[in-house]
Amino acid sequence: MLAKALPGIMPDMAFSEALEVTKVYSVAGLLPKDQPLVRRRPFRSPHHSASTASLAGGGKIPKPGEISLANHGVLFLDELPEFGRDVLEVLRQPLEDRVITISRVAASLTYPARIMVVASLNPCPCGLATENGGVNCTCTPLQVARYQSRISGPLLDRMDIQVEVPRVPYEELAGDREGETSAAIKGRVEGARAVQRERLGMNAANSDMSPRQVRTYCRLDGQGKELLHKAYKQLGLSARAHDRILKVARTIADLTGDKQIDINHLAEAIQYRAFDRGINNRRV
Numbered sequence: 001m002l003a004k005a006l007p008g009i010m011p012d013m014a015f016s017e018a019l020e021v022t023k024v025y026s027v028a029g030l031l032p033k034d035q036p037l038v039r040r041r042p043f044r045s046p047h048h049s050a051s052t053a054s055l056a057g058g059g060k061i062p063k064p065g066e067i068s069l070a071n072h073g074v075l076f077l078d079e080l081p082e083f084g085r086d087v088l089e090v091l092r093q094p095l096e097d098r099v100i101t102i103s104r105v106a107a108s109l110t111y112p113a114r115i116m117v118v119a120s121l122n123p124c125p126c127g128l129a130t131e132n133g134g135v136n137c138t139c140t141p142l143q144v145a146r147y148q149s150r151i152s153g154p155l156l157d158r159m160d161i162q163v164e165v166p167r168v169p170y171e172e173l174a175g176d177r178e179g180e181t182s183a184a185i186k187g188r189v190e191g192a193r194a195v196q197r198e199r200l201g202m203n204a205a206n207s208d209m210s211p212r213q214v215r216t217y218c219r220l221d222g223q224g225k226e227l228l229h230k231a232y233k234q235l236g237l238s239a240r241a242h243d244r245i246l247k248v249a250r251t252i253a254d255l256t257g258d259k260q261i262d263i264n265h266l267a268e269a270i271q272y273r274a275f276d277r278g279i280n281n282r283r284v
């Protein structure tokens, strides 16, 4: 539900983005006749039985796959460990380079792949390992380890935000407390994106920052440096995770309209590294 709601809080596509999406859909033969220009951000959720070719693109003259069809939108992978390992590995290049290259005998083509990947997985095959300290989990440690090892470390490392989503208590589910509307959240997101455009130019977002830009725009004060240093050592973070935390902290600060990344922004960003913090490994 959260993943599906995501495009609703993302900023409207710029005209250039809409054109790019339209081109990809046109090449794939998926452009609806009554819709000459795709205006809505794509939301693609391929089934876990999807092949490498259907995700990356393929055919004699390669057509775009799900990764490119999700360009400027969301690619949602439900039950991530159920996807083939080879299939998931094709995500690595587009997550780094924002494009995907498909090579075939007849042609080698590069398609755009500026995507937001959202994935969900259970902590273990039965799904109860993190609930109530895992008392009801029926999986053996070996089963849990095997299940989690289906997703490669390098892929997880490329995920900016990893959070544990606890079961929603019934009272909250059935209650009539109204949350914030998507429109209100979208307004905040658009505000933050405007700040980022001013900082980085064109349609760039914080996730596009080069290592050099991270050094320039994600400066920490003494307290922040100390916290990140500690987290880096204690959680055994990779250099990539280190930079990703800084980018997320920058975005949190942008969302609250703060010029400077403070200790709270940084601590929140570190909280979003559930796998590095070993939240899923309690029973392993």
Ligand SMILES: [Zn+2]
Residues within 6 Å of the ligand: 124, 125, 126, 127, 128, 129, 137, 138, 139
């Ligand atoms: Zn279990």
